[in-house]
Amino acid sequence: MCGIAGYVGPKGAESILTVALERLKYRGYDSAGLCIVNDGDLLLRRAAGRLRELEHELADHPISGNCGIAHTRWATHGAPTSENAHPHKDGDNTVAVVHNGIIENHEQLRRALEADGAVFNSDTDTEVIPHLLARAYQGDPVAAVREILPKLEGSYAFAAVFADQPGRIVAARHGSPLLLGRGKGESLIASDIPALLPHAHEYCPMEDGWVVDCTGQRIVVCSADGTPVEAEFKPIEVEITEVSMGDYDSFMAKEIAEQPEILQRLLDSRLRNGDLVEPDLGIDLKTINHVVFLACGTSWHAAMLGKRFLEHYARVHVEVDISSEYRYRNPVASGDTLVVPISQSGETADTLAGLRLARSMFMPVVSLVNVMDSTIARESDGVLPLMAGPEIGVASTKAYTAQIMALYLFALQVARAKGRLDQERLNAAILALKAIPEQVTETLALCEEVVEHTADLFAPASASVFLGRGGEHVTALEGALKLKEIAYVFATGYAAGEFKHGPIALVTQHLPLVCLCPRDAMHDKMLSNIQEVRARSGRVVGVGAPDDQALADLCDFVFPVVQPQEELLQPLLTILPLQRYAYHVARKRDCDVDQPRNLAKSVTVE
Ligand code: M6R
Numbered sequence: 379m380c381g382i383a384g385y386v387g388p389k390g391a392e393s394i395l396t397v398a399l400e401r402l403k404y405r406g407y408d409s410a411g412l413c414i415v416n417d418g419d420l421l422l423r424r425a426a427g428r429l430r431e432l433e434h435e436l437a438d439h440p441i442s443g444n445c446g447i448a449h450t451r452w453a454t455h456g457a458p459t460s461e462n463a464h465p466h467k468d469g470d471n472t473v474a475v476v477h478n479g480i481i482e483n484h485e486q487l488r489r490a491l492e493a494d495g496a497v498f499n500s501d502t503d504t505e506v507i508p509h510l511l512a513r514a515y516q517g518d519p520v521a522a523v524r525e526i527l528p529k530l531e532g533s534y535a536f537a538a539v540f541a542d543q544p545g546r547i548v549a550a551r552h553g554s555p556l557l558l559g560r561g562k563g564e565s566l567i568a569s570d571i572p573a574l575l576p577h578a579h580e581y582c583p584m585e586d587g588w589v590v591d592c593t594g595q596r597i598v599v600c601s602a603d604g605t606p607v608e609a610e611f612k613p614i615e616v617e618i619t620e621v622s623m624g625d626y627d628s629f630m631a632k633e634i635a636e637q638p639e640i641l642q643r644l645l646d647s648r649l650r651n652g653d654l655v656e657p658d659l660g661i662d663l664k665t666i667n668h669v670v671f672l673a674c675g676t677s678w679h680a681a682m683l684g685k686r687f688l689e690h691y692a693r694v695h696v697e698v699d700i701s702s703e704y705r706y707r708n709p710v711a712s713g714d715t716l717v718v719p720i721s722q723s724g725e726t727a728d729t730l731a732g733l734r735l736a737r738s739m740f741m742p743v744v745s746l747v748n749v750m751d752s753t754i755a756r757e758s759d760g761v762l763p764l765m766a767g768p769e770i771g772v773a774s775t776k777a778y779t780a781q782i783m784a785l786y787l788f789a790l791q792v793a794r795a796k797g798r799l800d801q802e803r804l805n806a807a808i809l810a811l812k813a814i815p816e817q818v819t820e821t822l823a824l825c826e827e828v829v830e831h832t833a834d835l836f837a838p839a840s841a842s843v844f845l846g847r848g849g850e851h852v853t854a855l856e857g858a859l860k861l862k863e864i865a866y867v868f869a870t871g872y873a874a875g876e877f878k879h880g881p882i883a884l885v886t887q888h889l890p891l892v893c894l895c896p897r898d899a900m901h902d903k904m905l906s907n908i909q910e911v912r913a914r915s916g917r918v919v920g921v922g923a924p925d926d927q928a929l930a931d932l933c934d935f936v937f938p939v940v941q942p943q944e945e946l947l948q949p950l951l952t953i954l955p956l957q958r959y960a961y962h963v964a965r966k967r968d969c970d971v972d973q974p975r976n977l978a979k980s981v982t983v984e
Contacts, residue, residue: 379452379978380478381405383573384537384547387564387594391446398573399450403429404770404979406452409463413474415539416443420474424463445545447537449476452978456501466505468512469497475538477504479554482532519548520591527602537567547592551584554982555725558582558597560611565592572621572768580611583751620767630771630971634957637776641783642815644765648787656791659760661742663795666716671698672732673720676774679856680781681720683949686849687789692796701728711739719745722769722777723980724752746784748777771972772979773864775957782950810944817940825937825955832919832935833962836890842867845874846894849949853894857956864971865964874907885916894952895922895929898945908932921952
């Protein structure tokens with residue numbers, strides 16, 4: 379949550395940082411600001427609201443210089459006002475700071491600083507940092523940063539510029555992500571790789587405890603006690619087109635459309651000569667009898683499907699835990715348990731805390747992540763990459779389908795390691811997987827017209843219910859989450875068999891119900907559930923086979939989906955019309971699909 383960026387080099391920092399903020403705004407977008415060091419002064423511009431408000435402010439009151447820091451905020455402490463927007467400065471204009479994370483002992487620090495004469499201008503936890511730095515500063519910015527670190531509790535990645543140090547940015551990290559970028563005579567810092575482009579050619583993720591001193595010519599790293607650290611830089615492989623919208627009207631639309639290509643890429647990396655490529659996960663899967671999935675939001679939904687896959691193929695016990703619950707329980711650890719965190723960003727604070735708890739109990743950890751340089755990836759014994767490319771829309775779409783496919787492949791790998799998968803079943807599974815990318819393309823094309831038309835009709839409805847059974851219960855939860863988060867429609871998903879135990883009381887002619895009813899083992903049971911809804915005048919949207927007449931007869935509309943060769947993979951296809959439905963409803967309701975209110979893409983605070 380919150381994005382930070384910094385630039386020092388020969389070019390105009392203001393325009394580079396504005397572009398960087400544009401690329402980081404998925405991390406928070408309720409206010410933004412930047413500070414340029416110029417001629418012994420710290421020039422600050424901040425604005426509440428979306429990034430365009432800051433751009434207006436910069437157009438009205440331009441600033442320029444070759445060194446600066448910038449921030450896009452997701453409010454934790456203090457409302458999203460321009461006073462609370464970062465950067466924050468000390469009272470004497472010595473230093474300006476941008477920060478991502480939470481300083482948990484900020485109240486105590488603030489009281490002590492106020493007693494010492496500091497005047498605070500914001501309600502943020504962050505503002506203690508510039509006041510502490512100004513007091514510690516004796517002409518050496520790195521020494522000042524190192525001096526204050528022991529006083530800070532909580533998580534942070536912060537960057538500071540000093541008025542009398544033009545061309546220099548100092549940064550520190552503890553618990554929140556920060557990357558260093560190196561270009562030709564220029565250095566950058568940012569919360570994520572896209573914000574380093576196109577100026578940096580190489581990058582290095584900072585480790586906890588590092589303090590970094592950047593000028594255009596060099597990046598010097600040391601640990602908090604001053605010991606020099608050799609930072610290893612790698613080439614940046616992300617293409618600029620991967621972080622641009624291209625011809626689409628939103629990243630969400632682009633990312634939904636990218637799914638066939640992404641799934642194909644993932645499959646190509648995991649299948650060779652008709653066989654499964656089994657990545658080395660650093661553990662002996664044979665010994666695993668128990669798997670615990672940890673995840674939040676959409677990734678948690680994917681985990682529920684992972685449970686079905688593992689139970690089916692590998693016959694191991696599987697628990698699916700919400701990370702924020704797991705981390706505060708006292709889970710039972712056993713030697714044959716594998717903990718599997720699932721996270722698109724690899725930075726979700728609760729999932730990371732769950733991972734650390736598992737490791738503290740000596741359980742092996744294999745994670746599924748999309749961002750390979752993330753903290754979760756780095757702290758795991760083994761990693762299964764999702765290979766979905768940068769996901770920028772706040773609503774997770776392509777990462778979800780990649781998670782489903784990666785979990786299915788993982789289940790096959792575990793089953794094979796445990797000797798529970800014969801060649802015939804493996805061949806059938808591989809055949810079914812190979813057909814998926816084409817089936818995704820087909821389903822997206824097949825459903826679009828009716829999805830858009832239905833969205834037109836139901837967009838004004840203020841609530842919606844999604845029903846499904848088995849794997850489609852998971853699709854119901856995920857479809858409801860998509861509609862809630864980007865269209866602000868109160869939506870809820872139920873296991874259809876549970877519906878008559880209370881929630882059916884909600885049904886009226888004004889309530890749209892989306893019923894997942896593909897031709898699977900639960901098909902006839904779902905038809906009965908739909909009958910029950912119809913008998914109470916509910917409006918039903920079915921999701922199922924295009925030639926399912928029984929379903930069509932019961933529904934106001936049917937979103938057609940292709941049937942995969944393996945029933946377990948059906949949720950990978952049924953979610954597609956629901957992603958598009960949420961997108962269309964959101965657009966009809968005039969919502970910003972990429973930056974829904976109150977949200978941020980990576981939830982890096984608790
Ligand atoms: O990066 P992660 O997969 O750990 O993120 C987990 C959730 O925050 C995320 O899936 C969230 O629910 C999405 N906005 C859903 O679209």
